[in-house]
Amino acid sequence: MNLPRFAAGALIVAAAVLAPVSASAAVPAVSSGDDALQQQVDAVLAEFPGGIQTGPDEVSWQDGAVVLNIAGSGGAAARAVGSCATGTHCVYSGVGLSGSKLTFSTCTTQSVAPLGAPVASIANARSIVVRAYNSVGVVGSVSANSSATTSSWGVTKVGC
16 A cells, blocks of 8 residues: 555545535525526625525525515415415515515514515415504504505514
8 A cells, every 4th residue: 555645545535524615505506597686685685684595586584584585487386375385474575476575484573674675565374463564653464364465555564
């Protein structure tokens, strides 16, 4: 056995195993056709610190308690109210539960600012009422398992 060659090989293997993994490895690579989508994700992350990119079109805060899905191509899986999953409430940048979506899995009152657009609709896939707030106070509510168009409400926060 050639000891120097074996030692060099072992050193290369050890370096590869012990090398830190880059943060970009956690999120799948985005194709060049999705550059605009990635730019939107980067802009949201820059403006609202503490979030992490958890998918090509998704940013999450508070260990997944708040999730922003940026409008793009791709289908939605079966959900409780529109594209809003059971047990959550969601705000959308477009009417009729369309456009970018911000999902809340907790009932604390939270800002909708990461949505980056006025809230045009809200889906409530919970068994309790979700309230919409503006700078003055409560401006409306959405009953359990329903949705509402909210474009005229000036919503800045939601909670239940």
